[in-house]
Amino acid sequence: MTEPKPTEFIQTPSQTVGPFYGFALPYERGPELVPGRHPHAIRLHGTVTDGAGDPVPDAILELWQADETGAISREQGALDRDGFTFTGFGRAAVDQAGHFTFTTVKPGSVGGGAPYIVVTVFARGLIHHLFTRAYFPEDAEAHRRDAVLGAVPPARRATLVCVADGHPGGTPSYRFDVRLQGADETVFLDFDA
Amino acid sequence: MTMKDHTSQSEINDEMRAIEAEARARVDDGGAPELHPRRNYPPYRSSILRHPTHELVRVDPEEVELFSPAFGHTDVNVLESDLTIQHRGEPLGERMTVSGRVLDGEGRPVRRQLIEIWQANAGGRYVHKRDQHPAPLDPNFTGVGRVITGENGEYSFTTIKPGPYPWRNHLNAWRPAHIHFSLFGTAFTQRLITQMYFPGDPLFALDPIYQSITDPAARARLVGTYDHDLSVPEWSLGYNWDIVLTGPKATWMESEEAHD
Numbered sequence: 237m238t239e240p241k242p243t244e245f246i247q248t249p250s251q252t253v254g255p256f257y258g259f260a261l262p263y264e265r266g267p268e269l270v271p272g273r274h275p276h277a278i279r280l281h282g283t284v285t286d287g288a289g290d291p292v293p294d295a296i297l298e299l300w301q302a303d304e305t306g307a308i309s310r311e312q313g314a315l316d317r318d319g320f321t322f323t324g325f326g327r328a329a330v331d332q333a334g335h336f337t338f339t340t341v342k343p344g345s346v347g348g349g350a351p352y353i354v355v356t357v358f359a360r361g362l363i364h365h366l367f368t369r370a371y372f373p374e375d376a377e378a379h380r381r382d383a384v385l386g387a388v389p390p391a392r393r394a395t396l397v398c399v400a401d402g403h404p405g406g407t408p409s410y411r412f413d414v415r416l417q418g419a420d421e422t423v424f425l426d427f428d429a
Numbered sequence: 430m431t432m433k434d435h436t437s438q439s440e441i442n443d444e445m446r447a448i449e450a451e452a453r454a455r456v457d458d459g460g461a462p463e464l465h466p467r468r469n470y471p472p473y474r475s476s477i478l479r480h481p482t483h484e485l486v487r488v489d490p491e492e493v494e495l496f497s498p499a500f501g502h503t504d505v506n507v508l509e510s511d512l513t514i515q516h517r518g519e520p521l522g523e524r525m526t527v528s529g530r531v532l533d534g535e536g537r538p539v540r541r542q543l544i545e546i547w548q549a550n551a552g553g554r555y556v557h558k559r560d561q562h563p564a565p566l567d568p569n570f571t572g573v574g575r576v577i578t579g580e581n582g583e584y585s586f587t588t589i590k591p592g593p594y595p596w597r598n599h600l601n602a603w604r605p606a607h608i609h610f611s612l613f614g615t616a617f618t619q620r621l622i623t624q625m626y627f628p629g630d631p632l633f634a635l636d637p638i639y640q641s642i643t644d645p646a647a648r649a650r651l652v653g654t655y656d657h658d659l660s661v662p663e664w665s666l667g668y669n670w671d672i673v674l675t676g677p678k679a680t681w682m683e684s685e686e687a688h689d
């Protein structure tokens with residue numbers, strides 16, 4: 237039995253990030269969870285589009301993930317970019333074409349599950365942020381056992397899996413497009429926390 | 430950028446009142462009041478094509494989601510909580526402090542987590558290249574601040590009161606004065622971006638972003654309280670604003686273990 241939650245601590249409502257975060261939220265090398273020269277660096281990129289299929293030029297995304305071994309960083313200084321410490325957090329504003337690019341490493345499995353990166357989307361017009369997950373296409377076997385993918389209607393699961401799209405400059409690249417609305421709308425998650 | 434919309438304020442008001450009446454009827458029928466804004470809130474025109482039409486998929490958070498970035502004092506300089514000392518001179522406007530605590534859903538302090546704020550200057554102008562409002566920039570004010578919460582979840586910013594500003598949602602649309610807040614909890618699921626407003630603003634009833642929260646009690650949680658005891662004689666006016674994040678579920682699971 238859990239005790240009833242005290243009613244006086246009720247959540248503060250969300251509001252949109254608005255259009256004018258550009259001078260406040262992006263920070264130096266925020267999109268680089270690892271430097272591009274890291275031997276295991278990957279590119280995670282994509283385009284945010286709206287219900288008309290048009291790019292959203294004023295979205296900002298955050299990544300949060302485990303490291304290559306599946307460990308979650310507890311190192312203080314999550315915004316620091318010292319070139320060595322992996323803090324697992326990154327932030328990237330999209331460009332005028334709605335496109336974002338992160339440099340990171342592929343996370344290891346946490347507790348035996350399928351590797352994934354938590355992706356959070358904020359935008360003007362989006363009054364409450366959206367959570368999703370980016371899984372990797374080469375882990376199809378592990379995806380069959382994944383509880384979150386299992387909770388998603390099969391026809392929509394592909395929206396949570398990146399597409400491998402080459403090795404520009406020798407770096408493996410994964411595309412993860414975010415469709416806020418429409419026929420191939422990305423699956424967004426409610427963690428009921 | 431945003432297309433100019435010629436809908437009148439009174440048409441927007443009618444749309445907003447209709448949605449609120451429908452939400453109130455649901456509560457009267459025994460439904461829970463909506464704690465958060467609706468992602469689909471047509472009076473806020475930009476939400477129309479930017480909200481998911483599918484229900485969010487409810488899942489249990491896993492370990493990654495139950496942790497959050499570890500922020501520390503290397504991330505933030507202590508001077509960043511004072512937005513009035515970032516330039517050579519004093520910014521124009523009413524100097525004020527905003528102080529409060531960040532708590533979780535059980536009232537426990539959210540310690541050592543990052544708060545970022547950004548805001549317009551006293552004339553309602555942002556230091557953002559796409560802000561077209563013809564109010565003057567203030568060479569002594571950028572409008573960006575950051576702080577790490579203390580051991581009791583406490584925070585305090587020194588700044589100036591932002592001005593209201595026009596936007597293009599409809600004809601004669603003005604945002605009530607507000608400060609944007611970005612917060613992290615101890616679990617990533619507690620992530621929150623919101624806006625703090627000021628008591629008694631005449632623009633509240635007219636603003637589709639504020640009104641996208643259909644429950645009046647929930648809306649009121651975004652309004653800071655003027656606290657005369659926080660005002661400093663001949664220096665600044667004091668506002669108090671406490672912020673409550675969700676969960677965290679991680680801690681509920683811990684406390685539930687004892688009962689299993």
Ligand SMILES: [Fe+3]
Pocket residue numbers: 254256604607609
């Ligand atoms: Fe604003």
